[in-house]
Amino acid sequence: MASRSDNLPRRFARIYTAAIADVMDELGLQRQTLPWAIQPLTADMRLAGYAFTARGRPYRGTPRDRDTTLRLFLRMLGAAPADSVLVLASGDNAAAHFGELSAQWFRSRRIRGAVIDGATRDAASIARLRFPTFVRYRTPQDSVPRWRVRDWGQPLTIGGVRVALGDIVVGDWDGVVVVPRRVAHEVLVRCERLVGTENRVRAAVRRGMTPLEAYEKFGSF
Template structure:
């Protein structure tokens, strides 16, 4: 799937969204509140999913053991996709990002907060999140399961489903539709290039749309 990942990353979310809508797929756009720390950098790859829960009575040592165990499980080439069910502490930081990057993890999507953001920016570890906080997980949060279905913003996400993210947002591509979505998106981009060329040449936009069936 490496080639498909690279081809998907060369697309953009607007055209992938339109392709999946035309295919009859629904509920694949993640909440707009999730934003990338590196807006200029696209992110694509399969999901390594994490589900967790807040536990203010958790032992600090226990939380760190569980967290480092999570990092060990993340496979190379994947995207860390976390539903922490928590909006209090950070669920990605410097040492974790360094570990994941060194393992070959492509980036992270966290339905919550992160910290050490300047370090993540310096190392170029693309991370999507809802915001930032200096607080960490110690004595507060524990994982429940990995590689399980999770939900972010009402969107069902299965392990191995693909994501494409860019400045416009995040879309989830069901794994079984990946090849078709990529092929259709590439075709649509080629058609959009013809429309763009026509517009720049002075063609009326409606005529360009009627000729190419795309706008």
């Protein structure tokens, strides 16, 4: 996991995902946005942090397997460090892989959010808690009889996007982008510059400058 001294999550939290996607396009990183179906529970949810990766699979165990399955899931939750974002590739379309108690635990640990290529339940409670949670679907069905964590801390792929431990994950109402750790600082600096330029464009357009004039003056629109 990356060093906590670099302050990347706090700085990336100020940047909207569209700006990050534009900068990564310029760098030739054009497949860094997770599938559009992964959306926040509410429009005001935002997250930015270091990826803590986990994978799972459908698992139809016996009632005797319940304790083992649940303990494995709880160990995964306990392994997530502060300033991270859980990125879970569930490999499943039936169960809920997150819930309100998990969100409460993460909040107490200063974990910055959860991105689930799968589902949550207790969605209304998580929304009231205001814990940033991005999911593909919602369902009341418990995961324990249907699904099991496979591993965590390993690279994974969601919708063709590779996510590795320590990558930067940023999410807002538009979706979720993944910034590879090796280019995170360069992307951040370019994004901060782009946001400053777009603020000047915005002010100019409000004063009556045409879009083409703004582009010709600032090189951005």
